[in-house]
Amino acid sequence: MTKEIKKEAVIIGAGLTGLSTAMYLKKQGVDCIVLEKSRQPGGVIRTFSEKGFTYEAGPNTGVDNTFGVGDLFGMLSGYCKMEFADPSAKKRLIWKDGRWNALPQGPVQAVRTPLFTPGDKMRIMAEPFRRRGDSPQETLAGMVRRRLGESFLKYAVDPFISGIYAGDPEELVTKYALPRLYRLEQEYGSFIIGALKKNLLEKGPRPSRRVFSAEGGFGRLIEGIENFVGKKNIICEVSDLTADKNREDYSVRFSSAGVEKRVSSPVLISTLGAHSIEGVFGFISPEDIKVIEGLNYAPVIQIVLGFRDWKGMEINAFGGLVPSVENREILGILFPSAFLKNRAPAGGALLNVFMGGVRKPGIIELSEQKILGIAEREVSELMQIPAFDPSLVKIFRYSHAIPQYGKDYTLRLEAIKRAEANNRGFYLAGNIQGGIGMADRIEQARCIADKIISSRNPETTTAEL
Ligand SMILES: Cc1cc2nc3c(=O)[nH]c(=O)nc-3n(C[C@H](O)[C@H](O)[C@H](O)COP(=O)(O)OP(=O)(O)OC[C@H]3O[C@@H](n4cnc5c(N)ncnc54)[C@H](O)[C@@H]3O)c2cc1C
Known part of the structure; x- marks a missing residue:
């Protein structure tokens, strides 16, 4: 016989997105459960200690550039501690012509570096005077060539994009892959002026923008979240998971320890990667599933x-x-x-x-x-x-x-929005939208939990949360 439980929210996937969402919901007293296919929670985050080394199998560091990061570590104080990267080792090296060169961190270094051609160094100085781009679909390579020049693309942006996306700037669209950079040009007409003005004009608290990890590795962060959420609320090694919609609730079926189980809930949050979505959600149109799955x-x-x-x-x-x-x-x-x-x-x-x-x-x-x-x-x-x-x-x-957030990102976003709009209480989260970095994942979780709480108590505003 199928064992059935009722919850206020069901989260599929216990990676950083799913676990952070569970944490924010738990903080607001929402009775939720996380269902995970693997043997342990954490998704791609795994830390090991062996032979005197402590190493990561997945992400090594994040950048504290959203409010969610400090907020999450704040909630976990006592469970795990944030560690910032030692600033004495902040230099980024770029390989050129058989040796490492430091990526310039200021105007003097920028003039002296052998990474860029003399022509492009002049071009960078003229960046504030260049015309604003008018195509939201412009690739990162196109934008950088237009504003900064070919050598800057080859020896700064290309390696930077390899380091973050393992991607190709000719394929990634700036608006989706690096939205902050896109907004600098759109709002201020220049990356350089925009960055300077933002630094000067931004008032009030803001994220530190420093590189972070957790003391002892990100595995500690996952253990901290597990303890906060409660281990009994995270079920690992689930298989054959499918979700359907009844009139009021979502019904999620899965097998766990050889037993068929069912959870029903008015709120369902998927944090699955695009490659894991097929066959899970019976209530999303096959056309929309196809577009979402097409993410490279x-x-x-x-x-x-x-x-x-x-x-x-x-x-x-x-x-x-x-x-x-x-x-x-x-x-x-x-x-x-x-x-x-x-x-x-x-x-x-x-x-x-x-x-x-x-x-x-x-x-x-x-x-x-x-x-x-x-x-x-x-x-x-x-x-x-x-x-x-x-x-x-x-x-x-x-x-x-x-x-890789490329030219098809808009179509995918529309399909995701349609699937959510047609299914009240359903959220398609995870890195299929909203950023690939750890900070983006935590921020997305914070926003989704916020939306869920607001829809339960319409008079509750974000400020009160
Ligand atoms: C090698 C690598 C290095 C990275 N380095 C960095 C870095 O340095 N800095 C940074 O900011 N970001 C980095 N990232 C990106 C960052 O780690 C991820 O964006 C983030 O951890 C993803 O979290 P998630 O929860 O969205 O997805 P995931 O971690 O993929 O979690 C999704 C979970 O869903 C589960 N699942 C799948 N199918 C099912 C199913 N049918 N039923 C139930 N559960 C299911 C999976 O098992 C998984 O646990 C890196 C990523 C990788 C892979």
Whole structure:
């Protein structure tokens, strides 16, 4: 017999989006449950400690650029602590012509850097006087060429986009992929003037915009949220999950520990990636499902390398990125032990190497031996290691790592809005819309919980929450 429970909200997926949503709802006294396919909550977030190294299988850092981040860690005080990246290692390195160059962090460095051509350096100075773009569908590459020049695209934006999206600026649309940058041009007519004015004019509290992790790794954040929400409210290892709509409620069926179960609820929140949506929601039109599923994801391989006794180049930066024009086999290398506490034994180093992305999707299929061969070749040369002798090697593959917000984003957003408008109490969350970063995921959760609470108590405003 099917076991049935009633809840005030059901959340599908226990990644950062689902767990943060549960946390905000719990804070407001909403009786909710999270249903998760995997053995443990956290989604792509997983932290391990081994041989004196503490490393991440998924995201390593976030940027504290939404109010949700500080708010969430605030609610978790006592469970887990936010850790900001050490500012002494804030330099970002870019590989050009056989060596690392620091990405300029000020006007003097910008003039001196070998990364950009003299012509483009002049062009950057004239950026405030350039005409405002008028196409919301303009790609990032198009916008950067128009405002800053080709060398800036190749040696600043291209590697930056590899580091965030594992993507291609020729495919990503600025309005959706980097909405803050798009708004700077639209509102102020210039990135430079816009950034300066925003800094000067913005009053009141604002996010720190610093790079963050959690002390002991993001696994601690997940444990903290689990404790806040209550472990009994997060059911892992569910299978065959489907959701239907009755007159008043949603009915979610699934199997757990060999038992068929059903939860009914007036509120249903999906946090599934586009590739996991097929066959789950019987009440969304097949046409809309098709559009949502069409979202392209970059595949990414993350290789964790722990060196007990580091003999390579001096590591005093956040990481190094490799522009695609340099034609190398990796996207970049992050140096977590340079800016986070206790990630490697004293004298050692922890590196995270990234491969794949939209330009080299085939890498995800390579054997472990071949992947390690690439890592050895690339890391030995780029990090100037005399002997490649890591005492820790871990390979994590993600076939659907980072969604690419391209020209079809508007169509997808319309399909999502239609599915939500036709189904009261239904929310399509997760990284299919609203940003790929951890801060975006937390902020989306905060906004959805806010909407749910407001619809229950129409007189309640955000300010009161
Ligand atoms: C390798 C990698 C590195 C990253 N690095 C960074 C970074 O440095 N900084 C940053 O800000 N962001 C980074 N990101 C992005 C960030 O980690 C994600 O945007 C965020 O963690 C996604 O959370 P989510 O809950 O939306 O999705 P997910 O974490 O994917 O969670 C979705 C959950 O749904 C579950 N699920 C799927 N199907 C079903 C089903 N049928 N029934 C029940 N459950 C189901 C899945 O098992 C999963 O647990 C990175 C992502 C990856 C993959």
